[in-house]
Amino acid sequence: MPTKPTVLIVEDESGIADTLQYALRTEGFEPLWCATGEAALARAHGAALVILDVGLPDISGFELFKRLRALREDLPVLFLTARGDEIDRVVGLELGADDYVTKPFSPRELVARVRTVLRRTAGKAATPTMLTAALPLHCDDGKRQIRYYGQALDLSRYEFGLLKTLLSRPGFVYTRERLLDLVWDDASQSLDRTVDAHVKTLRAKLKAVAPELEPIRTHRGVGYALAEDLPATRK
Secondary structure: OOOOEEEEEOOOHHHHHHHHHHHHOOOOOOEEEOOOHHHHHHHHOOOEEEEEOEEOOOOOOOHHHHHHHOOOOOOOOEEEEOOOOOEEEEEHHHOOOEEEEEEOHHHHHHHHHHHHHHHOOOOOOOOOOOOOOOEEEEEEEOOOEEEEOEEOOOOOOHHHHHHHHHHOOOOOOOOHHHHHHHHOOOOOOOOHHHHHHHHHHHHHHHHHHHOOOOOOEEEOOEEEEOOOOOOOOOO
């Protein structure tokens, strides 16, 4: 059985925490509740995401956010607050929070936001900014540029995201559904053939640089993977 993603709830109001736990558990998550910031810091290690109340009894939610990110830079955080003041929302997002929900809230909407954040942030930690020198593909995430044997590829937004994802784990076979979740903004509105179409155009651009090679391998009935046996240099 696959492990359920753990969502850490940092909320001092037990009624709200109970509602969140029920909604998350019903939708296949494993909720973990802490009523204080100190308890959250001790239990954040295995969390897939944190739902963080701004108003805690022992520490500001904003300060706790900074400490959590110091522990785990890649940890997704969704702020939760009863305050309607726009300044709190602005501060939270400027700090780098992944989303923000104001009380009162719809539990169903909040769970949907949790799924969206997890889908958007999936693979970030596993995706290096620069690929190893052993590969002929070099990704500069900051410039949103990928070079193939030293030549910059002219890639669309989704072509870049698709190739970057495959580059993050050479040899790993990604299903079409997984690629839709990781690369496309709204996977529910896209189709498997959308991935196939982008792989086709991506292959054409790669072949224009090295016609003799096939970097993206098809695993029939499953999905796609980046070849691990590409020569580092061309003859």
